[in-house]
Amino acid sequence: MAIKTILSSTLLVVFTLTCFSVDAQSKIFENPKNLKVLPEDISPKELSNTMRGFALGLGLRCTNCHVGEEGKPLSSFDFASDEKPIKEKARLMMQMMNEINQTFVPKLNQVEDEKRVAVRCVSCHRGQQKPLLIEDALNQALASGEPDAVVNKYKGLREKYYGSHTFDFSISVLPSFSDNLLKEGFDKEALELMELNQTYYPDSYYGNFVRAKALQKNQKNKAAIEAYKKALELNPRAGFINGIIEQLSKASATKK
Ligand code: HEC
Ligand code: HEC
Incomplete structure (x- = not known):
């Protein structure tokens, strides 16, 4: 339906504009300097999607985990810095999640790798910093x-x-x-x-x-x-x- 298309493209524009204009600033995702859990050769697009998943999955802003000033361009942020302790917690969580997806779930031995449902941050967090019920x-x-x-x-x-x-x-x-x-x-x-x-x-x-x-x-x-x-x-x-x-x-x- 036309309305649906207009609505979803409007949402997309709003999303892109408000959510950090990530694509326009995709340079920030090139040549990451301090990845300890993600693969070093991760593509900028994949890194961008991963970070967006963190932010939306936990209901947080980039500045909750990264050094930078809200409202300033992302290019002025120091994303490689580990100054904020919550970033290290997120790394632990990434490792836990990888372990679940790569070690435990496959042991069920019931679906092929590419069909398996992946556990993601949002699976537990559902848009909040701590996954409370x-x-x-x-x-x-x-x-x-x-x-x-x-x-x-x-x-x-x-x-x-x-x-x-x-x-x-x-x-x-x-x-x-x-x-x-x-x-x-x-x-x-x-x-x-x-x-x-x-x-x-x-x-x-x-x-x-x-x-x-x-x-x-x-x-x-x-x-x-x-x-x-x-x-x-x-x-x-x-x-x-x-x-x-x-x-x-x-x-x-x-x-x-
Ligand atoms: C819940 C915390 C969290 C949130 C929210 C978050 N990030 Fe990250 N980000 C991380 C962690 C952890 C790493 C390092 C991953 C690793 O060590 O493999 C990282 C790494 C990065 C890097 C690579 C930095 C480098 O040079 O090594 C960029 C760029 C980045 N994030 C951008 C963003 C942007 C943009 C947002 C907002 C959309 C965002 N992040 C939201 C936790 C977060
Ligand atoms: C299997 C469920 C589960 C998954 C998946 C999961 N988390 Fe968590 N997360 C938790 C629990 C439980 C806590 C601890 C709550 C508490 O301290 O009471 C937590 C806490 C955290 C905290 C600390 C919050 C704080 O206020 O101190 C961060 C940051 C975090 N998770 C990030 C992530 C990120 C990023 C991902 C995806 C890579 C992720 N989590 C995936 C269950 C999960």
């Missing part, structure tokens, strides 16, 4: 002990990354995470997350069910009963919920 990021926020840290972390990540491959924001993630929080005694945080989840997925059975559990654990029995009813409505086959509602109703009646 959403659960890792939330657990880190939880460990900080700051009030509202977990909810704010989720909101912030969702705002920044929704629709990208970096984090999983799908329907069962927060209920599953919050259910675990309830088992570990983080009742308040679990409820906060499930209230947030309700704004994204109001008609999720799993979401309403875990929200009901969280409400119950937080002694909000009336609201819990309503949430259990909603869960049952969304999934009539979950008949066991009737028993929970009955018990809860009795408990709140005798409490009064």
